[in-house]
Amino acid sequence: MKKLKLSGMFFLIFIFILTAQAVYAQRPPARPFPEEGKRERLREEIETMKMWKMLEVLDLSQEQSDKFLPAWREMQKAQKIFRERKEDLLKSLEAVLGEEKPDEGKIKDILRQLEKERVQLEEVQQRFREKTKEVLTLEQQVKLLLFEDRFEKRMMEIIRQYRERRGFEQ
DSSP states (O other): OHHHHHHHHHHHHHHHHHHHHHHHHTOOTTSOOOOHHHHHHHHHHHHHHHHHHHHHHHTOOHHHHHHHHHHHHHHHHHHHHHHHHHHHHHHHHHHHHHSSSOOHHHHHHHHHHHHHHHHHHHHHHHHHHHHHHHHSOHHHHHHHHHHHHHHHHHHHHHHHHHHHHHTOOO
16 A cells, blocks of 8 residues: 555656646747756656656565666766767758758768767667576566656657647647
8 A cells, every 4th residue: 555655646747847847948939048957857758757666666675776776877968978979960960951061071070979879878778688588587677668658658749738728630
């Protein structure tokens, strides 16, 4: 019963954070863009909520937690770095394409860098999958797979519903 109440509380906090993020991210264009630090803090809060909910779903032993969490954090960090670098590289591509005469060499270099970043992320993800096979039971592996899929879909659904209510185009 206590676990159910705790789960409900985490879910409500999660919904609040997602709603706040959607509201925060959808300011009218006339207002100044929100500070990057606030967006990052909100993203970190969502990741923390995701971690707690995931741990609850997986019901890990202390030994499993000690092995699983460092691998999960490494993967989260790698994903964050990839998102940041990808964004920077895409901005660079836009800048090059915006030039009067785009430099094919620069474009190819940026595309190579993007591919290199993607490969590095995939390597970290593969190490994480291998670690989960070592640490988690088969049932826990399935729960993790389902949790990640459902969590992502639920977040997207909440954002979609919010945008529909507010009349935002996608």
